[in-house]
Structure formats: C-alpha cells, structure tokens
Amino acid sequence: MDSTSEAHSGSRKVHDEESTEIPETAHQISTDSWFQVGFVLTTGINSAYVLGYSGNVMIPLGWTGGVIGLILATAISLYANALIAKLHEYGGVRHIRYRDLAGFIYGKKAYSLTWGLQYVNLFMINTGFIILAGQALKAVYVLFRDDHTMKLPHFIAISGFVCTVFAISIPHLSALRIWLGFSTVFSLMYIVIAIALSLKDGLKAPSRDYDIPGSSTSRIFTTIGAAASLVFAFNTGMLPEIQATVRKPVVDNMMKALYFQFTAGVVPLYAVCFIGYWAYGNNTSSYLLNNVNGPVWVKAMANFAAFLQTVIALHIFASPMYEYLDTKFGIKGSPLKIQNLTFRITVRGGYLAINTLVSALLPFLGDFMSLTGAISTFPLTFILANHMYLVAKKEKLTSAQKCWHWLNVGFFGLLAVAALISALRLIAVDSKTYHVFADL
Numbered sequence: 001m002d003s004t005s006e007a008h009s010g011s012r013k014v015h016d017e018e019s020t021e022i023p024e025t026a027h028q029i030s031t032d033s034w035f036q037v038g039f040v041l042t043t044g045i046n047s048a049y050v051l052g053y054s055g056n057v058m059i060p061l062g063w064t065g066g067v068i069g070l071i072l073a074t075a076i077s078l079y080a081n082a083l084i085a086k087l088h089e090y091g092g093v094r095h096i097r098y099r100d101l102a103g104f105i106y107g108k109k110a111y112s113l114t115w116g117l118q119y120v121n122l123f124m125i126n127t128g129f130i131i132l133a134g135q136a137l138k139a140v141y142v143l144f145r146d147d148h149t150m151k152l153p154h155f156i157a158i159s160g161f162v163c164t165v166f167a168i169s170i171p172h173l174s175a176l177r178i179w180l181g182f183s184t185v186f187s188l189m190y191i192v193i194a195i196a197l198s199l200k201d202g203l204k205a206p207s208r209d210y211d212i213p214g215s216s217t218s219r220i221f222t223t224i225g226a227a228a229s230l231v232f233a234f235n236t237g238m239l240p241e242i243q244a245t246v247r248k249p250v251v252d253n254m255m256k257a258l259y260f261q262f263t264a265g266v267v268p269l270y271a272v273c274f275i276g277y278w279a280y281g282n283n284t285s286s287y288l289l290n291n292v293n294g295p296v297w298v299k300a301m302a303n304f305a306a307f308l309q310t311v312i313a314l315h316i317f318a319s320p321m322y323e324y325l326d327t328k329f330g331i332k333g334s335p336l337k338i339q340n341l342t343f344r345i346t347v348r349g350g351y352l353a354i355n356t357l358v359s360a361l362l363p364f365l366g367d368f369m370s371l372t373g374a375i376s377t378f379p380l381t382f383i384l385a386n387h388m389y390l391v392a393k394k395e396k397l398t399s400a401q402k403c404w405h406w407l408n409v410g411f412f413g414l415l416a417v418a419a420l421i422s423a424l425r426l427i428a429v430d431s432k433t434y435h436v437f438a439d440l
Helices: 005-009 033-043 050-086 099-106 109-145 152-169 178-204 216-234 239-243 250-261 266-284 297-329 338-361 367-392 400-435
Strands: 013-015 021-023
Touching: 013 250, 021 250, 033 099, 033 178, 033 216, 033 266, 033 297, 033 367, 050 178, 050 216, 050 250, 050 266, 050 367, 099 109, 099 178, 099 239, 109 152, 109 297, 109 338, 109 367, 152 297, 152 338, 178 266, 178 297, 216 400, 250 266, 297 338, 367 400
Parallel strands: none
Antiparallel strands: 013 021
16 A cells, blocks of 8 residues: 555645545635535536437447446446545545545556546546537527538537636636536426427337347447446546545545435436437437427527536536646635636646547547547446455455455456447547548
C-alpha cells in the first residue's frame, strides 16, 4: 500500500474534525446533501444520451437481450459503484479523486494509469455530449428551415461555445445547485415528449420488425458493442469526485444517493428506451427525437431542452479535469477575480475547444459510447473496483468472496478486450461510410 499518492498530485493535506486526512483541493467538498448528490448522479444517467439507447442498445440486442441486459447492467453497476463508495475513507484518508484511491492502494504507477484512463473516459463522454448537443440544435433548425445551409459541424461548434461559456460561469461542481433543478426539468421535458410522441406513433403504426439485423458475424460485434453501451449508460467513472462533495457520514450518504440513482433515477431511462424501441423497431434512430411525429413546436421544445440539459451534464463530467487544473495552478478565492476568470476562460476554453474539434471530426455517437465503455468504463468501474476492494479488504474476506471478486476481474477484463475490438471495428466501418466533418 502506498499512502503517498497525494504527493504525486503535488497537493498538501489537511485533516477534518475526525482526523481523517483530506487532500487539498481548490474546489468545495463535504457541502452537499445526499439528495443533491443523488440528483447529480441521476442527471448523468438521464442526460440526452437516453435518446440514443433505443437505437444503439435495443436494436443490436432485441427485446430479450435488451431487457435482460439493462436490468443486469443496473444491478452490477450499483454493486460496483457501492464497492468504490465504501473505500472512500479507506486507511484513514478521504480519497476525493479516483486516482488518489488507486494510488493509495497500489502505488504511483497505478495513480498515473488510473488518471490516464479517467481522463480518456471523461474526454470521450464530453465529446459525445457535444455531438448530442449539436444533433439537438440541428434538429431544431431542420424543423423550421431544412435548406442544408447549416450542417452538423456548425451546430457542434455552437454547442461547444455554449458549453465553454457555462464552464467559465460555474466554478465547481457544488456550484451547480439550482442548475440541477433546471437539468431535471429539461430532462423531464424531452423524456416525456419522446415517450408521448413515441406512444402515439406506435399505436398508429403497422407491425414493426424487431429481428436483430445483420449477418452472424456482424451480430457478434454489435452485441458486444451494445454491452459496452449498457455499462456506459449507468456509470460516471468519477464516483470518488462526486462523493467528495457529499456531507458526512460520506459512505452512508453516498449509498443513499446510489440507491436513489439506481431506483427512481433509472425509471425515465427504462421508459424512453423500451417505448422508443417498441414504437419504431429496427427503424429507431440513434437519436429518438428524429423518429417522432408531432407538432413542430413540441418537437422543437424537446430538442432545445435536450440541448440545454446536455450543456449542464457535460459540466459534471468535465469537473474532475477542472478540479485538477484549478488545484495544480492554485486557483482560489472569488470566482470573479480577474486572475481566476482569465484562467477559466483560457484553460477550460482550450479544453472544450479540443473536445469540440474531435466531436465535429468524428460525429459517430454510438461508436463513441461503445469505445468509451470498452477502454475506460469497464476498467474503471468493474475491473478496478473489484480488485481494489479485494486488496483493501483481503483480511476480512472469505475465500468464497475472494474468488467472487477475482471472477469479476477476469470476466470484465475479457469483456473489455472484446468490446474494444468491436468498437474499433464499428468506427472503421463508419469511417468508410462517412467522411470527417460528416453531416449526419
């Protein structure tokens, strides 16, 4: 065990009233209720990504595989996240970053590897968010002016700019507060409208085709890719960073937030996923609002709500990078201080500019979901969670429990490799079909 992981990040340490060691951070910690943290988690899983699961998950898996897969993904994701949450104060140290926890348990190399995996994970999630925001804006534009003058890359650029303005305005994760309320309203707007219009279309439509498309070989790859998308749907890859904001007792309160996320929080996701697939079958789009029929103003409202919610959700997933940079460069004091404001404009603006460029270059949303699940969600959420818990609690675990955790490590390791191969194949196929800066 290496308890010097915080030295790797170059930050000093402080202690709370219970003598728990807390790494220094430029952002607020221990200020939020479990309910607010539960809403942060729920905002993540009910982001506009839910509008893609009918097409990206249900079509490759069909009814049986899709329903069972979603239920299993929910259960194993709750279990894996609970393992990480229970290690938050392991060894008398408050592990407010995923990489700190890995570094404390394994050492310096694991600290760097985990930070690299997490950075890739969050960068790709944010790239997907900007693609989604661009698709939502384009959908609004097409409703009123389908003249092809403005294309998807233009809307992705606009989305990136709006996300940058929001990132500059909100200094840290706890400062979201009222924006989480707005996010919930926006989510309900596009989810309720998508469900209502899908139901209306489904009741009027002739019989749909629910057979899993493709050849036997392609089905294998699309099924594995869909499995990666399933775990992507429920996991943030930044649970310790979110848990850092919750009030004490941090483990008990985080478990309440997780139970909220994986019970009430998953209901909207399930509803829009299943009803969308029921209504359109194999013709379901990777962005459900492209399928629905209804009044123009209703569809415009749903798409604009999806755009706004995506801007808020992206800020959540970008916050670990912001916290790292703010802490590293000693950004403290009033967010409106000229020095702090200039720093956010320059650094966060530059980070999101790169995100936006990648989004416009390769706007293949389903492929990004699969690739992210393969190279970072599986390792961070399932492989590392089980192995870290195994190492940290080895003296207290029975032989059967140890075997169970090793089985999880092996299974998800194999699944991660298979999902990576599948995702790269999907990207290669799409790259032949579409060009860079494609107008999808």
